[in-house]
Amino acid sequence: METEEKNQLRKIIHIDMDAFYASVEQRDNEEYRGKPIVVGGPHEGRGGVVATASYEARKFGIRSAMPSKKALQLCPHAIFVRPRFAVYKEVSQQIREIFSRYTDLIEPLSLDEAYLDVTNDKLNIGSAIEIAKQIKQAIQDELRLTASAGVSINKFVAKIASDINKPNGLKFIGPSGIENFMELLPVEKFFGVGKVTAEKMKKMGLHTGADLKKLTEDEMHRHFGKAGRFYYQIVRGLDNREVQPHRETKSMGAEDTFAYDLTTLAEMNAELDKIAVTVANRLERYQLKGRTVTLKVKYSDFKQITRNQSSAAPIADLESITATAKQLLFTSFEEGQKVRLLGISLSNFGEVILRQKQDKQTGQLELF
Structure with missing residues (x-):
């Protein structure tokens, strides 16, 4: 029975490009390499918003969605670059082509990240970890960019894993390690838990996954509504969502x-x-x-x-x-x-x- 259960487990990879827009700019412009780059709206006038920042800029505390004026205050010598979305879309298609060598079950979340289901991969490699390594290497060799990958048995855990060793990271969280991993995870890292919900949880003394696991499903629903039932599942590492390559455009x-x-x-x-x-x-x-x-x-x-x-x-x-x-x-x-x-x-x-x-x-x- 245990063997049969293991055979039914999915092999999910979440690929997340590292500082995608900024990395493309640094790749294409030698003068930007090794420097704090901010891609987004200009800081002149009322100012725009940061789309993304290079890792050199992030050291100063610059983050996505931050007002450009604030970014300039944090790093006065930052280089502000207007986004080139046509170029980013083209590179995104090239990345997708690399994915498609291994599987047709690809669910893009944005230009720079996607889920891949490699339970049955095209090349019969069999190992999701090996496939993630090959994809990362291909992106680096062919596009001169780096990506981070998370590998697990479901989408939620794979997405969290991809963020652990950034940049250029690879993290595998297998079935036996999921429970402990989820218990140590801060509540703000849980999918669907925004700032307001995280603050509410903390006021209730709920700071980690282990704290959330103490609540029954009905208690979760009472405190957090419909989303509470979802939190109850994912805090236990349960996520049955399929990778949807043909997700309906709303x-x-x-x-x-x-x-x-x-x-x-x-x-x-x-x-x-x-x-x-x-x-x-x-x-x-x-x-x-x-x-x-x-x-x-x-x-x-x-x-x-x-x-x-x-x-x-x-x-x-x-x-x-x-x-x-x-x-x-x-x-x-x-x-x-x-x-x-x-x-x-x-x-x-x-x-x-x-x-x-x-x-x-x-x-x-x-x-x-």
Whole structure:
């Protein structure tokens, strides 16, 4: 029975690129190597936000999502670089090609990280650890970048493991070591536990996985709602989520944070024109059409609103997206408002997903 159980265990690898955007910039620009690089919005004017920072910059306390002005205060000699998303996407595709040599069960989480199920790998290597080593080596040899890998029997543990020996790390947590590993893990490291929940847990005297294990499933649910039942499972190392290579796209969009507040409708409409082009291009790339257009507006005081409008037929053309977004903005605009961010997204792709299923049944190639 025990042997049969072991044979049913999945072999999951989580690959996470090291300081991805910054590493690509240092690879492509010799003058950036060994220096503190900050990729993100500019620090001039009101300032943008850090997308990522090189490890040289992280030594000064610079982190993702930090205001660029704060990053400059922490490291006055940091080099600020505008992101080149087209380049990062191209490199991401090259990384995906390396993954596909070993498995088709690849679930990308973003441009720089993904889950791989190698329970039955294409090359019959059999060892998830060996596959992770080969993938890391290929990324280094072919792309001159480094990646960290976590290897375990489920997605949650593999993701946590990949962060342990960064950068250029590899960590394996086998079935016999999971329970002890989870008990020592700080609560803020648990998947789905944000800042607010972590603070609530600590006020309850819950600081580690071992503390969480003392609560029954009903107690977890009472204190943390639906998520409590999930915490109850993962604190015991139980995660039955499959790697989903064809995960359904819920929405697609783009947004921009501006160096200075926008105060007139004309300024905002001009920015919506640019954002809509990005959205239309992404929809065309993935052959998607959506029924619902959503406008996102963030004001200078960080108050945020969303407005949406649905159409009878799915759309993807630039003219329709732009017109709908501008109409939504017009109906919510008030004189004197200062806007720091605008975004447009499309969702409600139901008809497209249905068509994909029909195509599959008739032998045609799926879009995803």
